[in-house]
Amino acid sequence: MTEERTCIRGCVQRDVHYATCSRSGPGYEGDNPCRGCAPKPCRDGSLICDTCFGRMRGLLGDVRDLVGRLTAIADPLKAAVLDQVRVRASTTEPPAVVGSDILDALVTLNAVHDWAYADLAQHTNDRETVEWLAEHILQRHRPIDGLRDAWSVQDVKDQWGVERQTDDVYVFPDEEDGEEPTPIHEWYDPLLTLRQAAARWNLTQRAVQKWVGKGVLEPVAKLRENGQVVSYFRASAIDKAAREMKTRRKNRPHEFASS
Incomplete structure (x- = not known):
């Protein structure tokens, strides 16, 4: 009888044990139970499982x-x-x-x-x-x-990661499709400068700088260009900050009366 080959990477089968395993079974009461020690067999024609x-x-x-x-x-x-x-x-x-x-x-x-x-x-x-x-x-x-x-x-x-992990930036298909929204990939969420961020929402650069000062928006990267430090912001973060500030203005107008 030919002995079954096992994965050369040492993979084991979960909850499957050698008969001699001393850290498994109903009688074991230790703090470090064995989660499986029997090796995984190789797939056909392969040295790995x-x-x-x-x-x-x-x-x-x-x-x-x-x-x-x-x-x-x-x-x-x-x-x-x-x-x-x-x-x-x-x-x-x-x-x-x-x-x-x-x-x-x-x-x-x-x-x-x-x-x-x-x-x-x-x-x-x-x-x-x-x-x-x-x-x-x-x-x-x-x-x-x-x-x-x-x-x-x-x-x-x-x-x-393969794609940018986020909870608030998604591609939504047409409503009649009935499909689930899918995460936007990296190239759909570019980095924008302060000037580009302001133009995105038709604001002044000073307004966006106030968002940064309030902690609503944070740069994700900085680069020294022509002797000046240029901040870069994710497009998704800019959109999120804009929505948050819009909500603040609606719910607490007195805070923005003089701004």
Whole structure:
């Protein structure tokens, strides 16, 4: 009888235990019960289990969107430019616009990009290939002191997500379609300058600056341009602030009587 192969990544079956497991069963009363210790079998013709295979295929399907998202974040004309303003008094060198974490993540995404179009089933029975794919796609590399020694597709997705996560910005289909609203992707929520934010709602720049002073609106990025610090705001955040200020004016008009 041929012994069943198990996932080389060490995956186990939840609530399935070895007969010798001492931390499971109705008689166990300890604080650290075993959640499963029996290894998962490999899928047919593969060295990994169905769960790993499915995760790998799903993450590879996200690679193109992740590349687009990180490229947009790295491009000051499209998305976030700097997390904060950096001023160097002792050097004339310009500050780095793109963080090293984004560059490292893009290197990993580009390395696995072509695998998104490959037939995984034809390659997951080779140990060297599977180990490389698992390291670059599935493995979570926990940061130490804020730094990672490597990046995987899963790390990139955990850090930045495939699309901007928000509760208030959605694409609503025509009412007669009866479909659920879907989240707007990154490129539908651009960064706008103070001037662009004011023009979006036909306001003065001073009015938008007051929103910032009241804490209703916060810049998500700042960039030094031509000796001046330019703040950038998400279009969705501007719209949300405008709606909030409109509600405040309606409910508490006395606060805005002299403004």
